[in-house]
Amino acid sequence: MDELTRIFRAESGKLVASLMCFSQDMQLAEDALQDACEQASTHWPVQGIPVNCGAWLHLVAKRKLIDKLRQVNGRNEQQKIALIEQAMYCQPEQVSELDYDVPDERLRLIFTCCHPALNEDAQVALTLKTLCGLTVKEIARAYLTSEVAMGQRVTRAKRKIKTAGISYEVPSHAQISARLASVLKVIYLIYNESYSAYEGQALTRQDLAQEAIRLSRLMVELIPKAEVLGNAALILFHDARRKSRTTSVATYIPLELQDRNLWDMVKIQEASILLNKAMSLRQPGPYQLQAAISALHSTAATWEETDWYQIQLLYLRLLDFNDSAVVVLNLLVAMSYCGELEKAYQELLLLEPKLNDYQPYYAARSDIESRMQLTAAAILSLEKAIKLSKNGSERDFLIRKRAVNLKS
Amino acid sequence: MQYLALIYAGEGEDDVDMETLIGQYRAFEEQAAKVILGGNALEAVSTATSVRVRKGKSELIDGPFAETKEQLGGYYLMECKDLDEALLWAAKIPSARYGTIEVRPIMMIE
Numbered sequence: 001m002d003e004l005t006r007i008f009r010a011e012s013g014k015l016v017a018s019l020m021c022f023s024q025d026m027q028l029a030e031d032a033l034q035d036a037c038e039q040a041s042t043h044w045p046v047q048g049i050p051v052n053c054g055a056w057l058h059l060v061a062k063r064k065l066i067d068k069l070r071q072v073n074g075r076n077e078q079q080k081i082a083l084i085e086q087a088m089y090c091q092p093e094q095v096s097e098l099d100y101d102v103p104d105e106r107l108r109l110i111f112t113c114c115h116p117a118l119n120e121d122a123q124v125a126l127t128l129k130t131l132c133g134l135t136v137k138e139i140a141r142a143y144l145t146s147e148v149a150m151g152q153r154v155t156r157a158k159r160k161i162k163t164a165g166i167s168y169e170v171p172s173h174a175q176i177s178a179r180l181a182s183v184l185k186v187i188y189l190i191y192n193e194s195y196s197a198y199e200g201q202a203l204t205r206q207d208l209a210q211e212a213i214r215l216s217r218l219m220v221e222l223i224p225k226a227e228v229l230g231n232a233a234l235i236l237f238h239d240a241r242r243k244s245r246t247t248s249v250a251t252y253i254p255l256e257l258q259d260r261n262l263w264d265m266v267k268i269q270e271a272s273i274l275l276n277k278a279m280s281l282r283q284p285g286p287y288q289l290q291a292a293i294s295a296l297h298s299t300a301a302t303w304e305e306t307d308w309y310q311i312q313l314l315y316l317r318l319l320d321f322n323d324s325a326v327v328v329l330n331l332l333v334a335m336s337y338c339g340e341l342e343k344a345y346q347e348l349l350l351l352e353p354k355l356n357d358y359q360p361y362y363a364a365r366s367d368i369e370s371r372m373q374l375t376a377a378a379i380l381s382l383e384k385a386i387k388l389s390k391n392g393s394e395r396d397f398l399i400r401k402r403a404v405n406l407k408s
Numbered sequence: 409m410q411y412l413a414l415i416y417a418g419e420g421e422d423d424v425d426m427e428t429l430i431g432q433y434r435a436f437e438e439q440a441a442k443v444i445l446g447g448n449a450l451e452a453v454s455t456a457t458s459v460r461v462r463k464g465k466s467e468l469i470d471g472p473f474a475e476t477k478e479q480l481g482g483y484y485l486m487e488c489k490d491l492d493e494a495l496l497w498a499a500k501i502p503s504a505r506y507g508t509i510e511v512r513p514i515m516m517i518e
Contacts, residue, residue, distance in 0.1 A: 117491055164513050165409040167490035175492065 004044065008037050009211075011054045012133025013218075017105035018058065019065055020168060021175040024113070027158050028068050030130060036061035070149040104289040106131070107170050107222045110215075114183040115166050122157040123186045123195075128152050142193065142208050178221070184231045184287060187215045191235045209239060220274065229278035230288030236271035237294035240264040268298045289314050308337035333364050333405035339361040341372060359388035363398065370405065379405050410445070410514035411486050411494040416478040417507025418471035426513055432502040440486070440497050478507060485514075 012033065019029035036057050050056045113126040125143075128134045134142075140150035160166065171179040191212035216232035244262035245253055253357045275291050293314045300306040315331035328351060336344035345368050355361035366381035382402045389395040424431050437444060460470040472479065481503065488494040491511070498509040 029463045115491075117495070150468075165488075167492050169490075171492070176515070 003049065004037075008040075008057075009133040010106060011057055013106050013109065014054065015058055015061055016130050017109040019061055020109060021105055022062070023065055026130065026161060027155075028065060032061045032065035032068055033057070035064040035278070106189065108168050108351065110183055110219070110222075111170055111179055112161060112166060112168050114179075114186045115161070116179070116182045117164065117166055118157050118160060119290075120186070120189065122153055122160075123182070124189055125150060125153050126157045127186050127215070128190065128208075128211065131215065134207070134211070138207070142205065151238070155391065180225065180227065183219065184227060187212050187219070187231060188235070188287075191238070192213070213239060217362070224277075226278045226281040226283040227285040227287050229274045229281075230285060230291045233271040233278060233291035234287050234294055236267045236274070237291060237298050240267035240298060246393060252391070252397040254397070255297060258281065261300070263298065271295070271298070271374050284317070286318060291320045291323070293318075297343040306337070308334050312338055325351055326358070326360075329355060329361055329364060333368075336368050336371070339370065345372060357388060359385050359390070359394075360404040361385075362388065366401075366405075375405060409488060409490065409494075410488045411488055411491075412512050412514060413494070413498045414480055414487060414500060414510040414512065415482040415484075415503050415507060416417050416510060417481050417503045418443075419481070421506060422503070423506045428516055429502060432475060436500055436502055440484075440500065443493070443497055444484045445485040445487055448481065449482040450480060452477040481507070 011059070015033050015036075016026070016029050019032055023029050023032075039060055040053075040057060040111050044053075084269065110131060113130055113285060116121045118126065125139055128139045128142075129136065136151045136154060140147040141153075143150065170176075178236055192210035212235055213232075215247070216235050218227075219228045220232045224311070240263050241255075241258065241265070243259040244260070261389050272295060273292065275288065275295055278288050293311050294315075296307050296311050312331060312334035315327060315334055316326050319331070329381060330346070332344045332351070335347075348365055350370060351361070362381045362385035366378045369375075369381055371379035379402060381396055382405060386395055386398045386402065390396060411458050424432070431450075452479075453472045455470040458471060458473050460469075483499070485496060486494055488497065491513075496512050498504065498511050501509050503509070
């Protein structure tokens with residue numbers, strides 16, 4: 001990533017947010033910023049990057065915004081003047097405040113982009129575009145869709161915000177937890193997308209991971225509630241293991257075979273601090289529980305020393321928040337390492353109808369069958385897992401594993 | 409902003425008897441009086457007639473625009489600050505607990 005792209009991305013969220021308070025129109029705010037960035041791209045390489053580049057962009061973008069407001073209301077002279085005056089004199093404190101509010105425009109922008117009246121794909125695209133300053137082309141490449149389709153998705157979302165009257169506000173106290181869940185989900189979805197690396201996509205994927213981390217840290221700064229801290233901790237614990245998950249030739253390595261020396265101790269430390277702070281608030285939630293599970297994996301010196309008993313308890317608690325078959329699967333895996341291999345296997349078999357298109361189910365089942373010396377069954381499960389795998393390096397790993405099983 | 413709340417539910421699939429439901433709707437209307445500009449319940453979809461004009465001729469269809477399990481059974485026109493407020497009220501419409509309320513902004517034509 002070059003220096004200018006880095007600056008634009010870093011400043012985008014802040015700038016769009018502050019322009020929004022003048023224009024009340026996301027499209028106009030973004031277009032104005034886009035023009036300002038284009039101007040910077042021609043000026044800065046010649047004149048050098050200004051010391052306070054954010055303020056430079058803000059000033060230029062405001063001028064561009066005034067130009068755009070003039071154009072938009074060309075038909076109606078009166079309205080035009082009113083809007084321009086508003087753009088000149090409107091201050092953030094003039095925008096209506098709700099009973100629960102943090103005086104940061106960016107928070108309003110985050111809640112607007114992640115409004116549950118928009119579908120999840122639209123929330124993700126809008127967040128990456130508006131808050132993270134990624135271009136439509138970059139987002140399209142990261143999500144393996146065409147630039148046109150992604151552009152339409154973003155445009156439709158912005159139009160809906162404007163036309164349907166989606167408020168540009170931090171939700172009221174009564175709605176904050178549901179709305180916050182929606183924001184955290186978007187951040188987690190962005191991270192998750194980076195996690196499954198497709199061939200040739202490694203670079204863009206890394207960008208998504210970085211943006212998700214940046215957003216989660218931003219949320220911690222803006223609204224440090226327990227689940228927000230838990231969300232950031234979870235993402236950082238995952239990301240600390242990024243390097244050890246693939247070899248230099250991009251083959252998948254499962255947790256038990258990873259070189260723990262490659263784990264990023266600084267990130268694990270940061271995540272641990274966030275998690276402790278979250279737990280001290282005594283408002284448990286699914287992100288904190290998952291982060292706690294991740295913490296136990298991240299702090300075990302070896303695979304053999306993993307505290308499976310605690311992990312089992314945490315998954316059991318997670319079921320209170322999310323009673324999905326995937327959580328049950330994880331619980332059973334933990335159980336199988338707590339001396340209840342046979343019982344875990346019996347329950348795992350009952351789970352099949354719910355997870356018969358889920359690759360990790362058959363990978364986990366094959367693993368348990370191997371440990372029970374059920375070699376033929378283990379090979380069969382592995383074959384199902386291979387069929388369901390959508391990821392090249394993961395599939396290669398499963399195929400190699402099958403070869404080992406066949407020999408034994 | 410003005411919003412139309414369209415109440416969709418399976419006919420005859422109310423979770424309480426008609427009298428109780430009407431009572432619940434009355435209570436809702438009292439509670440939401442400050443945002444409701446108008447609204448009505450509709451007769452059963454079996455009473456619907458659809459009309460369209462093709463090549464200058466009216467064509468009538470005995471029935472609704474679309475045969476679906478959930479049918480439009482009523483509506484409210486509401487004046488709300490924003491979508492969040494409209495959705496908050498829509499969720500309080502009694503039929504929301506077994507049917508679906510579609511909330512649409514009224515188009516403003518200058």
